[in-house]
Amino acid sequence: xxxxxxxxxxxxxxxxxxxxxxxxxxxxxxxxxxxxxxxxxxxxxxxxxxxxxxxxxxxxxxxxxxxxxxxxxxxxxxxxxxxxxxxxxxxxxxxxxxxxxxxxxxxxxxxxxxxxxxxxxxxxxxxxxxxxxxxxxxxxxxxxxxxxxxxxxxxxxxxxxxxxxxxxxxxxxxxxxxxxxxxxxxxxxxxxxxxxxxxxxxxxxxxxxxxxxxxxxxxxxxxxxxxxxxxxxxxxxxxxxx
Amino acid sequence: xxxxxxxxxxxxxxxxxxxxxxxxxxxxxxxxxxxxxxxxxxxxxxxxxxxxxxxxxxxxxxxxxxxxxxxxxxxxxxxxxxxxxxxxxxxxxxxxxxxxxxxxxxxxxxxxxxxxxxxxxxxxxxxxxxxxxxxxxxxxxxxxxxxxxxxxxxxxxxxxxxxxxxxxxxxxxxxxxxxxxxxxxxxxxxxxxxxxxxxxxxxxxxxxxxxxxxxxxxxxxxxxxxxxxxxxxxxxxxxxxxxxxxxxxxxxxxxxxxxxxxxxxxxxxxxxxxxxxxxxxxxxxxxxxxxxxxxxxxxxxxxxxxxxxxxxxxxxxxxxxx
Numbered sequence: 183x184x185x186x187x188x189x190x191x192x193x194x195x196x197x198x199x200x201x202x203x204x205x206x207x208x209x210x211x212x213x214x215x216x217x218x219x220x221x222x223x224x225x226x227x228x229x230x231x232x233x234x235x236x237x238x239x240x241x242x243x244x245x246x247x248x249x250x251x252x253x254x255x256x257x258x259x260x261x262x263x264x265x266x267x268x269x270x271x272x273x274x275x276x277x278x279x280x281x282x283x284x285x286x287x288x289x290x291x292x293x294x295x296x297x298x299x300x301x302x303x304x305x306x307x308x309x310x311x312x313x314x315x316x317x318x319x320x321x322x323x324x325x326x327x328x329x330x331x332x333x334x335x336x337x338x339x340x341x342x343x344x345x346x347x348x349x350x351x352x353x354x355x356x357x358x359x360x361x362x363x364x365x366x367x368x369x370x371x372x373x374x375x376x377x378x379x380x381x382x383x384x385x386x387x388x389x390x391x392x393x394x395x396x397x398x399x400x401x402x403x404x405x406x407x408x409x410x411x412x413x414x415x416x417x418x419x420x421x422x423x424x
Numbered sequence: 425x426x427x428x429x430x431x432x433x434x435x436x437x438x439x440x441x442x443x444x445x446x447x448x449x450x451x452x453x454x455x456x457x458x459x460x461x462x463x464x465x466x467x468x469x470x471x472x473x474x475x476x477x478x479x480x481x482x483x484x485x486x487x488x489x490x491x492x493x494x495x496x497x498x499x500x501x502x503x504x505x506x507x508x509x510x511x512x513x514x515x516x517x518x519x520x521x522x523x524x525x526x527x528x529x530x531x532x533x534x535x536x537x538x539x540x541x542x543x544x545x546x547x548x549x550x551x552x553x554x555x556x557x558x559x560x561x562x563x564x565x566x567x568x569x570x571x572x573x574x575x576x577x578x579x580x581x582x583x584x585x586x587x588x589x590x591x592x593x594x595x596x597x598x599x600x601x602x603x604x605x606x607x608x609x610x611x612x613x614x615x616x617x618x619x620x621x622x623x624x625x626x627x628x629x630x631x632x633x634x635x636x637x638x639x640x641x642x643x644x645x646x647x648x649x650x651x652x653x654x655x656x657x658x659x660x661x662x663x664x665x666x667x668x669x670x671x672x673x674x675x676x677x678x679x680x681x682x683x684x685x686x687x688x689x690x691x692x693x694x695x696x697x698x699x700x701x702x703x704x705x706x707x708x709x710x711x712x713x714x715x716x717x718x719x720x721x722x723x724x725x726x727x728x729x730x731x732x733x734x735x736x737x738x739x740x741x742x743x744x745x746x
Contacts (some may be wrong), residue, residue: 250625250641259639267497268631269686278629305685330639368592384596 184242186359187328191236192227198234200332201227205328212370212390214402221363222262224379225330228361231400240327243265251281258321262332262363264313269304271315272297281400291319294349295362310337312371318346322353329353329360335369347372367412371396377401404424425469429678429683433697435497437479440704444475447711461730472536473606474598476568478707478721479700480610481662482672487617487656487692489673494627494688496649497553499736503504503539504660504674507566509670512656512663513541513594514577515571519664528665536612536660537697543568543652552630553634556740572587574630596669596722609665620692623647669722671729672702678736 185204198220205211213221229235230246238245240256246255258279270278277287277338292298295315300308305316314337323328329350335343347369350360362373370376376393378386386398393399400406406415445467455463468724496506515538525534534547549562574594578586587603600742626642632697634644676699680691701719706728710721 187613229635230636230641238715250629250643253639257639259636261633261635263633265637266632266686267499270631271685274685275685277633278632317632361656399451 187228187237187240188239189228189236192231192234192238192371193236194223194234194382194384197223198227198398200236200386201379201382203361203377203384205361207327207357207359208354210373211359211361211373212376213361213364213372213379213399214365214367214370214376214399219379219402220382220383221379222332223382225259225361225363226330228328229257229330231259254279254281255325256326256327258324258326258331260321260329260331260334261298261319262336264310264317266306266313269306270373272305272308272319273301275305275322276319278387279320281324283420285375285384286325287323291323293323295319311339311342315331315342315346318349324348325353325356325358327358329358329362331360331362333363334366335362335363335366367399394413426612433683433694433701434618437701437704440708441475441479444478444704444711445471447708450667450680462636470600473601473603474707475704476606477550477601477666478639478703480606481666481669482676482699482703484613484617484658484662484694484699485669485673485703486680486695486697487677488658489699490677490688490695491620491623491627491651492655492673492679494630494691495552495648495729496559497688498556498559499678499740500542500556500597500623500674501563502669502671502677503655504670504673505560506543506546506563507570508539508542508546508656509663509668510567510570511538511540511545512660514538514574515541515660516664517574517577517581519588521577521583521586521714527648528605531607531611531664532608532612532661534660535662536657536662539660539663540656542570543656545598547598547652550699554580558694559623567737581610591657592720594667595720596667596725597720598666599718601665610659612661613658616654617696620651620654620658623651624689624692627692628687629689631688667720667722668702670726671733672699672706672725674736675729675732676702 184185186207187205215221218344226232228238233283245256257376273288276291280287292301297316297319300312308316318334334346338346340415354360371390376388376390376399377384378393380402385402385418386393386396400415404415452466453461455466467618485503492506493499512535516531517534523580525531545566546562549565550558578590626637626647629637629640629642630644637644677691679698680695681688683694684690704723707721710719710724713719717720740744
C-alpha cells in the first residue's frame with residue numbers, strides 16, 4: 183500500500199538537509215526536536231511555503247502544483263504565529279478555510295472548539311489561546327487529508343491541550359493524517375509515531391515508547407531521565423544560574 | 425457582505441457625479457439658452473474631464489490604498505502615508521522640467537517611476553509586515569526626502585515659472601485638465617486597478633499570514649511585487665496629471681473594510697467606490713467655495729483627513745494598550 187503522504191528530498195539550504203517522510207492515513211505523528219532543529223522548516227517545506235527542493239504528494243497528487251481551491255482540500259496548515267492584523271470575525275476566519283460557503287460546517291467547528299460565544303467577535307480581540315483555537319478551526323475546516331500543525335498546543339490551558347489532541351484523534355479517525363510539532367514530551371505518548379529532528383536532519387523515527395526508551399532523544403535535547411524526571415545532562419559543564 | 429451600505433454608497437456616488445457635472449447650473453442654462461452646442465462643449469470639454477479625473481483618481485487612491493494596506497498588514501499604509509504620492513510628484517517634476525516631457529503619457533510614466541522608487545525605498549527601509557511605527561517613520565522619511573528633492577528640482581529648473589506652475593499642479597487639482605490628460609491618467613490607472621482586483625481572494629487569505637496564504641497555493645511574494653508595481657503605475661499616472669492628493673487613500677479603505685467585515689482583500693472594489701465618492705464630494709466642496717478663491721482639492725482633503733488620521737492612530741494605540 184502506498185502511503186498517503188510521500189515527501190522526499192526536502193531541503194532548504196542551511197536549515198533542512200534532504201528530509202523524507204512518509205505518513206499513512208490515520209496516523210498522528212509528533213514532530214519533536216530542540217529549538218532551531220528545523221521543525222517549523224520541515225512543516226513549511228512540506229506545505230510548499232519555502233521554496234525548497236524535493237517533492238510532496240498526497241494520495242499520489244502533487245501538492246505544490248495544486249491550485250488554491252484544491253489545496254484547501256488536501257492540506258490544513260496552522261502556523262506557529264497567532265498574530266493577526268485585521269478585525270475579521272471568528273466565523274469569517276473559519277470560512278476562509280473553506281473553498282466554498284458551508285455554514286453548517288462552520289457551526290459544527292464553532293461548537294466543537296466551544297467558540298460559539300466568540301463567533302462574531304473580531305479575532306484580533308481574543309486572547310492568545312482563544313485565537314489559537316479559532317485558527318485551528320480554520321485549518322480543520324475543509325476536512326483536509328493532511329494536517330500540518332506548528333505547535334498547536336502552545337498557549338492552551340490543560341483542558342484544551344487534551345481536547346485538541348482528542349479532536350485530532352477524531353480527524354485522523356476519519357482517514358486524515360496529522361504531523362504536529364510540539365515541545366511537551368509528556369504529550370508524545372498520545373501519538374502513533376514520533377519524528378525527532380536535530381540540526382535540520384531526521385535522526386529518529388519510531389513509536390513513542392521506543393523514542394522515550396532510546397538514546398537519540400536524550401542526546402538531541404541534552405537531557406536525561408532519572409527517577410522518572412527529566413534533568414539537564416552534564417550540568418557541571420555550564421553554570422546552572424546566571 | 426452588507427448589502428444596504430453598498431447600495432447606499434453606489435447611489436451616493438452616482439448622485440455626487442451628477443451634481444459634480446451640473447454644478448454650477450446657471451452658466452450651463454445660460455449657454456443652453458444662447459447656443460446648445462456651446463453648452464454641450466462646456467460639459468464635454470471642461471466638466472467631463474474634471475468629473476472623470478475626480479471619480480477616477482478617488483477610485484485609484486481607494487483601491488491602491490486598500491491593496492497596500494492588505495499587503496503591509498497595516499491600516500495606515502496608503503499612497504500618501506508611504507510616500508509614493510510624493511515620489512510620483514518628484515518623478516513628474518523631473519520628467520517635466522529636466523527631460524522636457526510634455527506629453528501626458530510620458531509624464532505619467534515618469535510619475536509611475538517616481539512612485540515605484542518610493543515604494544521600493546519603503547520596502548528597503550521598513551520591510552514587509554513591519555510594525556506601525558517603522559512603517560510610518562519610513563514613509564515620513566521618504567515623503568520628506570521626496571518633498572525636499574521636488575523643491576530642489578523646481579529651484580534648479582530651467583523654467584523661471586516652475587515654482588508658480590507647479591503650485592497648481594502638485595497641490596492636487598482637477599481644474600482645467602483636458603480629455604487627453606484625463607485619458608493619460610485614467611487608462612493606465614484603470615488597467616492597473618483591473619489587475620489589482622484579481623488578488624482579492626489572495627489578499628483575504630494573507631490576512632491569516634503569508635505562510636497560510638502560501639500553504640493554500642497563493643504566492644505572497646509575487647503578489648506583493650505585483651501590488652507594488654501596479655500601485656506605482658496607477659498612483660504615478662494620476663499624480664502626474666493632478667498632483668498628490670492626501671488622505672482619500674487612507675480613509676476609503678478604512679470605510680470599505682467596515683462594510684466588508686474587516687476583510688482586507690474583499691474591501692478593494694468598495695474602497696475604489698468609496699474613494700470616488702469622497703473625491704467627488706471634496707471637489708464639489710471646492711467648487712461650491714466662494715468664487716475667486718480657488719482652493720486646491722488636495723488642501724481640502726488634507727484639512728478634512730488629518731483629524732480622521734489622528735483618530736485612527738489614537739484608536740490603534742488604544743487597542744495596542746488594551
